Amino acid sequence: MSDTIPVTVLTGYLGAGKTTLLNRILTGDHGKKFAVIVNEFGEIGIDNDLIVESDEEIYEMNNGCVCCTVRGDLVRVVQGLLKRKGRFDGILVETTGLADPAPVAQTFFMDEDVRAKARLDAVVAMVDCRHFGQTLKRAPEAEDQIAFADVVLLNKTDLVDKDALEDVRATVRHLNPHAVIHTAERAGIDLDEVLDRGAFDLDRILEDDPHFLHDQAHDHHHDHDHECGPDCDHDHHHHGAKLDAATHDTTVASISLRGGAMNPDLFFPWINKLTQIDGPDILRLKGIVAFADDEERYVLQGVHMIVEGDHQRPWRDGEARETRLVFIGRGLDAEKIERTFRACEVEPAKAA
């Protein structure tokens, strides 16, 4: 794994500032070499042989299952770029404004040849703060892009006032409670915050206290829209299907689960069945799993029906051996997911 090249996928609706960020990365003084795969050379003003133009080719594998779509052109281009070892420190993939991020991400899970040489480092979504509200109303793709992201860059903050920025932030937070959010003017961001994040920021994301979500919702007076039904016992955080009307009626929601050590003989069949059945509705899932009698942390991530996991490192002394999972998706049955998740536990979580 260690000699695989990190790939950063850059999404964002039209005008969000993707090209500006790419230009910054390509001209930046960071001592690293990147290959950039773009759909059109467009406004990338640099005559640089590291830029590859590639027509988006969405391939449905295995008889047209939506969950098995990949970017066929990326398979070809990434393999071509990586035939020559040591040529790049990383690859950036810019998607079109209307692109569904799933096929791009799935390419890095599904294609064995690509997996052998490259790994998905992070999906970065850029947001034009000024037009975000309108964009969400118009384009469901924009919502998916946020839901999919590991890092969200709120751009053009100089064009909105503080309240408007906080509204954008709250909406993004609602769509994707675990993404790392940064703000920028003219895509001015420390590139270390965007590139080579490693392990999807799993630690940073999941080691946040889940109650943080709740507190923040209160802070931003959205609590009245958090529908605490009978399925919501505050052990998990099922952010309901509605945000306040002033922002956006989002259809994406997230479910955060926290539990104790898992029985692997129950957990793997559970996650496999869940993703097989609910895969089309699951945009992303990620987590850290504690298995009973296992000295190492197991990290898990997935896109739609694809799930993959691996042992990451030994548990540290004093580290709570608990399992944390996050699902982001549409129309997910939080009650069912939590109930079946609990059934895989060998012992209840240690009290926090």
Next chain:
Amino acid sequence: MATLAQYDLGEHVECVAFIEDEAFFAVADGKVHFPALNKGVEAHESLLCATPERGGKAMLTGGEDGRVLRVTTEGWKQLAEVPGKWIDVIASGPNGAVAVAAGRSVFLIVDGQPRQFDHARAVEGLAFMPKGLRLACARYNGVTLHWGATQSPPHELQWEGVHIGVLPSPDGRYIITAMAENALHGWRLDARKAQDSHMRMSGYPAKPKSLSWSAKGKWLASSGAQAAICWPFTAREGPQGKAPRELGTRKDSMVVEVCCHPVADVVAIGYADGMVIVVRIDNGVENLLRSSGQAPVSALAWDDKGNRLAFGTEAGEAGVVTL
């Protein structure tokens, strides 16, 4: 007893071939080496594809620079250029015809004149039919056959899925594609009804990217498993309903390259750990030529008579074995 000449070419060997009796090695860094002559030609900044010219006088190459070159030991000559595009695939045809694919566009170059065929989706495999100026283009959901000499509309062969390579049989009766879905698909071109034309060869654990026909076209050898999978093509309907022969089976490595001998029913097999063996197809008798190396074998080629086998790997290890 086999003798081995070994070379270190530094980077991924994309293609090997014997050209006018000299072993040519096309490498991803853009160089074409003739190590026995102790020289080479700098062809591209980065080379993406290469193939020996039909007739065996030169190697044809395509690069990230969008250039299509004809390389001999004397140097290179530019045949075409597609500015700003990668040359993804290259194929050699009769009388010096050359075809290249760059994304969704295919260029057929005859007598120095390029003719462009655009497709709705990218073309990932190219091959000329054995006779005439007829070009097979592997694409998403099938193959398109273009007539190079006339303005006739193309012939479409449909099969859902991702076709990443194409190879017609030596007699031109069959067209075989490698699929990203870890399968081969075939069309019998002389089938009376379209629905009877399909051949499905599946069960591979990996993509069967390397294909090679045996000398008389009786067998189709393929990579993509822990053995070279050889399908029998002796019956009119091809291999349908027949089990393939599995040659050179190993528990600990995958077959990544196959190359059939030009005369005998023998196949050279390259593995992911760098091993190279030759196997008789009829009785499975194996002969080890190279035990292992640093990287997967990425290219294999026999000379015309089948006395020498050249190989290259993803790490730039290369060699010529004289049998």
